[in-house]
Amino acid sequence: MQWKHLVIFFSLLLFVVGCSDNDETESVSSEASEPFKLGLILVGPRDDNGWSQAHFEGASHAIEKVGGEMIVVDKVNPADSPNITVPQVVDDMIGQGAQLIIATSDDMKDGILEAAAAHPDVPMIHASGDSAWTDGKAYHSELPMLANIMGKMEYGKMIAGCAAALQSDTGRISYLGPLINDETRRLVSSTYLGAKHCWTEVAGKSASDLKFNVNWIGFWFNIPGVTLDPTVVANEFFASGTDVIVSGIDTTEAIVEAGKRASAGETVWAVPYDYEGSCSEAPSACLGVPYFNWGPSYLDAIESVSNGSFKATFQWLGPDWKDINDHDTSMIGFLKGDGLTSENSKELDKFTKALGDGSLNLWTGPLNYQDGSSFLGEGESATDLQIWYMPSLLEGMDGPAE
Amino acid sequence: MFVRNDLLFLGLGILVPVCASMLVFLFVDAPPLRATELFFEGAFGSSQRMGDTLMIWVPLLLASSALIITFSAGMWNIGIEGQIIAGAVAASFVAREFEASTPVVLTAMIVAGLIGGMIWGGLAGLLRVRGGVNEIFGGLGLNFVATGLVVYLIMGPWSRRGIASTGGTEPFRPQAWFPTLDGLRVSPLSVLLAIGVLILVLWFLSRTSYGLRLRATGKNPLAASRFGIRTDAYLLLSFLLAGGVAGLAGVTQAAAVYHRLVPSISGGYGFLAILIVLLAGFRGQWILPIALFFAAVSMASFQWQLQLGLHSSLGGVIQGILVLSVLLLSGYRAISYMRKPISEEGDA
Numbered sequence: 175m176q177w178k179h180l181v182i183f184f185s186l187l188l189f190v191v192g193c194s195d196n197d198e199t200e201s202v203s204s205e206a207s208e209p210f211k212l213g214l215i216l217v218g219p220r221d222d223n224g225w226s227q228a229h230f231e232g233a234s235h236a237i238e239k240v241g242g243e244m245i246v247v248d249k250v251n252p253a254d255s256p257n258i259t260v261p262q263v264v265d266d267m268i269g270q271g272a273q274l275i276i277a278t279s280d281d282m283k284d285g286i287l288e289a290a291a292a293h294p295d296v297p298m299i300h301a302s303g304d305s306a307w308t309d310g311k312a313y314h315s316e317l318p319m320l321a322n323i324m325g326k327m328e329y330g331k332m333i334a335g336c337a338a339a340l341q342s343d344t345g346r347i348s349y350l351g352p353l354i355n356d357e358t359r360r361l362v363s364s365t366y367l368g369a370k371h372c373w374t375e376v377a378g379k380s381a382s383d384l385k386f387n388v389n390w391i392g393f394w395f396n397i398p399g400v401t402l403d404p405t406v407v408a409n410e411f412f413a414s415g416t417d418v419i420v421s422g423i424d425t426t427e428a429i430v431e432a433g434k435r436a437s438a439g440e441t442v443w444a445v446p447y448d449y450e451g452s453c454s455e456a457p458s459a460c461l462g463v464p465y466f467n468w469g470p471s472y473l474d475a476i477e478s479v480s481n482g483s484f485k486a487t488f489q490w491l492g493p494d495w496k497d498i499n500d501h502d503t504s505m506i507g508f509l510k511g512d513g514l515t516s517e518n519s520k521e522l523d524k525f526t527k528a529l530g531d532g533s534l535n536l537w538t539g540p541l542n543y544q545d546g547s548s549f550l551g552e553g554e555s556a557t558d559l560q561i562w563y564m565p566s567l568l569e570g571m572d573g574p575a576e
Numbered sequence: 577m578f579v580r581n582d583l584l585f586l587g588l589g590i591l592v593p594v595c596a597s598m599l600v601f602l603f604v605d606a607p608p609l610r611a612t613e614l615f616f617e618g619a620f621g622s623s624q625r626m627g628d629t630l631m632i633w634v635p636l637l638l639a640s641s642a643l644i645i646t647f648s649a650g651m652w653n654i655g656i657e658g659q660i661i662a663g664a665v666a667a668s669f670v671a672r673e674f675e676a677s678t679p680v681v682l683t684a685m686i687v688a689g690l691i692g693g694m695i696w697g698g699l700a701g702l703l704r705v706r707g708g709v710n711e712i713f714g715g716l717g718l719n720f721v722a723t724g725l726v727v728y729l730i731m732g733p734w735s736r737r738g739i740a741s742t743g744g745t746e747p748f749r750p751q752a753w754f755p756t757l758d759g760l761r762v763s764p765l766s767v768l769l770a771i772g773v774l775i776l777v778l779w780f781l782s783r784t785s786y787g788l789r790l791r792a793t794g795k796n797p798l799a800a801s802r803f804g805i806r807t808d809a810y811l812l813l814s815f816l817l818a819g820g821v822a823g824l825a826g827v828t829q830a831a832a833v834y835h836r837l838v839p840s841i842s843g844g845y846g847f848l849a850i851l852i853v854l855l856a857g858f859r860g861q862w863i864l865p866i867a868l869f870f871a872a873v874s875m876a877s878f879q880w881q882l883q884l885g886l887h888s889s890l891g892g893v894i895q896g897i898l899v900l901s902v903l904l905l906s907g908y909r910a911i912s913y914m915r916k917p918i919s920e921e922g923d924a
Contacts, residue, residue: 245882353742
């Protein structure tokens, strides 16, 4: 009796399948005359006030300029979307006529490599990856249309570290780290270099009085039960005497917690990360935010796809030093927050200017790794490869390096 | 009479959430008809998509098969998520440590997953039988322990070189991947495994004396023990078997879906399967279409985001409504049965 119902159910299902197959062929054949279609894959929600929102707004800006359309899928990670994989999303986006796919997370590396191998002719970008870097350690010469774009956030982080050191009373700066890899090691090291320089050279204090520690939550954002809770970690930092937290995660817990404590009368601040608008969570507790401005590079990519010149290039783009907050030209920006005193703000401008005109290169030796072994000898400057593939943290920093 | 009533509830179980979903679509200004169309298109619209739906169907079927065993013994196996994880961990261990040809590695992974799941299920059973710990609390606790274990492995001994991330382990060697057909992501092997296991479980419960005694234990433990059935042993057996079957879901998740170990390897499918089994009214054959329906909703929510630009949370809202409607209907069904005069109840 009941098996009969099952047979009916599956027959109906097959009928539906037969019908809907036609729909898809229609939608594919009508793609030629449509406006530019961009597929954007985000690891977090598009409104996270952090990493994913920066990509979303950058891509929206670019697609608006060319009058195109955007297909967005956010929260593509095993915790939020256990049944969606990157290759699956890419297949569907291509099925819908996407001419360029941008995968925007380090966590999507395996997935986008698989997708690029399955669709070798479709232009794709892995933002933050290194698969197209001919000199890099993970070069994939067999993927001619998978490009990489990343910003030289090292500069943004140096400015963040400087702001933290200038404003800190206790000399205890903590870094709220995501997971540990080459990228996060180089960014937290950059923060430390900026902090150390401004603590000793600008504020004229003793290097031994600066305490810089990092704690890693285990992923780019909070996954309850899996990562450490960034809210808890931020509060532990403050409870242990830290007065400035520099955030390295995709979301805004550090600035939110700093804001709560500041409004309760504590003298604490935070430097959020990734997204220009993230100080809005707690403006007066915010010293500023180093942010990515993905719009111009995504616009270039869209145009190169349109005119047929898109290639698997590796782009590691720095700030436009003429105006690091120029939305049309600068990949990396730093927007100062209300918490920064006007005096410190002026010092920060000088520091930024020195980074920009090349008179100050903080990646210059002597610099040692955390274990005391030599990273850069006296007067030696780090190469791009050395910075990108940072194997450890630097001497003077507390916290695990792997 | 009974069948008709069940069909009515099954119909309601589908109709009520669907209507509620329609209202949600109207609320967010999405065309409900297009959304419905996308439901079918997204889940079954092409061989690739159908395959992807089956990829979700497989762990749901396996987890449901596992739960049918413990439900038959009158147990709420909330620890199923942990058992899936334990199976995945055991299979990942084999995938990482043993180099051999694909059939050998996959067989070893399946056996390891079975054993891993049985250990985890057995622990919940032991806690219940020997420790007097309610299986719901024991299971929940073991779920947390399993998650802790998998995060520890991924961040510690099994971490990628130079990386400490909960993102997952290095992908397995290709020998440890379930084979797929050209152009499809789903592995026919995992589909066959899931259907085969469901049939085996139903056969065991309905056609063997062990199954009969296990069901007797579930229906009335006191009466069963008076008949000389060692109810404790059968409770433990149900957890061992359920754990083993759930462990297989972990194997397919690791070897056929992610090809590596990730913290959320169980994907919440264990909890979803509880609802499937409830909705199926513990009748095995209904698990097939109901699990397929749930898998289809998961696929459709992706299409709603992709093609209608709906917020990604909306899929979760719809699933939440589905789940709540099912719970509500199950509750209502239980109440309506209780209110029925004894003469109408018939035999169970």
